Amino acid sequence: MNLGLVTSFIIAALLMLSIVSMNLRMSQSTQDISMHSMSQNHVSAISDMIQYDFPKVGYNVSGPITDPITVAEEDEIQFQANLDNDTGESVETVTWRLEDDVLAGSINSDHRSLVRDVGGDSQEINVGVTRFEIRYYSFGDPNPMTTPVTNTEDINRIEVILEVQPREGTGRNNQYTTSSWHRVFTPPNLNL
Amino acid sequence: MGYTEVIQVMGAMIIFALVLTTANRFMLNNDTVRVSSEVEVRAVSIAQDLIEFSKTVPFDAATVGNNVPDDVPDDFVNGNPVPSTTAANRQNIDSFEELNDYSETLNTDLGEFEVTSVIEYMDPSDLTSTTTSRSIYKRISVTVSNESMMNDVNLSYVRVYNNSN
Numbered sequence: 001m002n003l004g005l006v007t008s009f010i011i012a013a014l015l016m017l018s019i020v021s022m023n024l025r026m027s028q029s030t031q032d033i034s035m036h037s038m039s040q041n042h043v044s045a046i047s048d049m050i051q052y053d054f055p056k057v058g059y060n061v062s063g064p065i066t067d068p069i070t071v072a073e074e075d076e077i078q079f080q081a082n083l084d085n086d087t088g089e090s091v092e093t094v095t096w097r098l099e100d101d102v103l104a105g106s107i108n109s110d111h112r113s114l115v116r117d118v119g120g121d122s123q124e125i126n127v128g129v130t131r132f133e134i135r136y137y138s139f140g141d142p143n144p145m146t147t148p149v150t151n152t153e154d155i156n157r158i159e160v161i162l163e164v165q166p167r168e169g170t171g172r173n174n175q176y177t178t179s180s181w182h183r184v185f186t187p188p189n190l191n192l
Numbered sequence: 193m194g195y196t197e198v199i200q201v202m203g204a205m206i207i208f209a210l211v212l213t214t215a216n217r218f219m220l221n222n223d224t225v226r227v228s229s230e231v232e233v234r235a236v237s238i239a240q241d242l243i244e245f246s247k248t249v250p251f252d253a254a255t256v257g258n259n260v261p262d263d264v265p266d267d268f269v270n271g272n273p274v275p276s277t278t279a280a281n282r283q284n285i286d287s288f289e290e291l292n293d294y295s296e297t298l299n300t301d302l303g304e305f306e307v308t309s310v311i312e313y314m315d316p317s318d319l320t321s322t323t324t325s326r327s328i329y330k331r332i333s334v335t336v337s338n339e340s341m342m343n344d345v346n347l348s349y350v351r352v353y354n355n356s357n
Binding site for chain 2: 004015018022032033040043055140156157177181188191
């Protein structure tokens, strides 16, 4: 067989492999960006709701509510607040909780349901939350308090960590891109 | 295979290498944008955190302990210039102006964030202008930087003294 022909076949094969590999990586990169963008939109929507609720911890029209935080766990918080600024001073009990069970129907085994409950009106957020962690701080201590917090009246800052992953992974190892959001709240009514 | 074919193959390889380099650069840019958007979101949160903290401390050294100064705003801290803080961390900050020239470094999973803040008096007749005279308006300007961000994040908040803070 002609040596030149064999060599050119080998080079052509290498070239083809490189092109296929490049195409795969390009499509994975594009898929990653799309997935990440979707996750970021979900993070943005959830964080808007969190930012609506958390600064109002202990708020009421006539003055702050005494000991407004009733449950302070790592994945659950329950507090009282006059969320809608009702002049009749009806105070709502607000709960944010990350369920332990894997979200039904999701391919990603880390997906959990995030629940927001306001006065018994429960709302499940099933958009790929994989982490919802709450840390509690007391004044003058940079380290978080041990959860579940028993002396909730000492809490004056609340840190929320939220992570969202897409339903499907990308690449050979089925990797999930993660969008995260951190925020430390210093509710005015816990700091009077 | 003669020299002509070898040169043609080498030419094709060079063209392909250029295409590959461009594609790699495109993917790297995608990753950079993705990471920097995450970092920017975090930087905004960090800046908001410091601003929220600043709202919880007394407006001025003269109002610590809910004290109401006899002469407002002349009893407030000097504004020309506002003294630089000596506080090394937030636990040592007792009043709003102690955040002037304050800096801290936060180590996170997205790298180090450098946070700095500046306090200035604001002109009561024009709250977009700073003044060196004492007034009941003070502005905190927070800057957050991270090596993965092309531009620093700057947020500011104007706080007003209302006899009770």
